[in-house]
Amino acid sequence: MQGQATMTQxxxxxxxxxxxxxxxxxxxxxxxxxxxxxxxxxxxxxxxxLDVLGPAGNLxxxxxxxxxxxxxxxxxxxxxxxxxxxxxxxxxCRADAKRSLHPTHSVAVIGPADNALTENHxxxxxxxxxxxxxxxxxxxxxxxxxxxGHVSNSALHVAEEHAGIPKxxxxxxxxxxxxxxxxxxxxxxxxxxxxSCSAAFGxxxxxxxxxxAVRNGRVGDAPVQVxxxxxxxxxxxxxxxxxxxxxLCSSPDCVPCQGTRKALG
Numbered sequence: 001m002q003g004q005a006t007m008t009q010x011x012x013x014x015x016x017x018x019x020x021x022x023x024x025x026x027x028x029x030x031x032x033x034x035x036x037x038x039x040x041x042x043x044x045x046x047x048x049x050l051d052v053l054g055p056a057g058n059l060x061x062x063x064x065x066x067x068x069x070x071x072x073x074x075x076x077x078x079x080x081x082x083x084x085x086x087x088x089x090x091x092x093c094r095a096d097a098k099r100s101l102h103p104t105h106s107v108a109v110i111g112p113a114d115n116a117l118t119e120n121h122x123x124x125x126x127x128x129x130x131x132x133x134x135x136x137x138x139x140x141x142x143x144x145x146x147x148x149g150h151v152s153n154s155a156l157h158v159a160e161e162h163a164g165i166p167k168x169x170x171x172x173x174x175x176x177x178x179x180x181x182x183x184x185x186x187x188x189x190x191x192x193x194x195x196s197c198s199a200a201f202g203x204x205x206x207x208x209x210x211x212x213a214v215r216n217g218r219v220g221d222a223p224v225q226v227x228x229x230x231x232x233x234x235x236x237x238x239x240x241x242x243x244x245x246x247x248l249c250s251s252p253d254c255v256p257c258q259g260t261r262k263a264l265g
Contacts, residue, residue, distance in 0.1 A: 020142075027141065029154070032087055038220070061110075062105075075101075075104070103191075104126065122179075157196070160194075163236070211234075248260055
């Protein structure tokens, strides 16, 4: 494809190896299109990531299907598509992927900590303290932004939860969502407000860079940022302690952000 890089798995692995270390645990937010033309598409990208991480590493993929529209007639972790791009949607279908049960903001994990990272997601808020992404950060995990910016960085929602930001949902009241379990039984889970709005999350980048938490790279045509998870939590909770509205958008039509501003007083 003219004007774009054409990449094989070995070339992808070499590029990723410059920013990701073997044995790491990472969550990847991604845009396949941003990389350029990849021989084998999303499956090749996932294979390259796993090749670089090695057998001791853990690959977490955000397999969110979001809150609008709500999953009907229920959320099924085996069949409900991810709406976060072709890379996570391809990854969730792998036989070695374990997907969490959260009905709007699940994650899928490939690696030795798959159960530890995905289990009991319904016991926490979607991005709450103790949620899968929070557990990944606690392990010393990192956030890989592959051709996308911090608007896609869901770990910032986790930082908001650690900082105690009073999140407001666009739903009033918050709905219950049906979940189909592997044995065919149906349970219900109440939606929570932790996902909210990420439109202003770009404001986190300068703070993270100033803290030395970001490592730059490039994979094909895609700019890459690798963010240290523990540094992200420390930096952003500190920022929100001083400026609780730092990650809220200014749109007058954004119910979650305007509601949070009101709650902050």
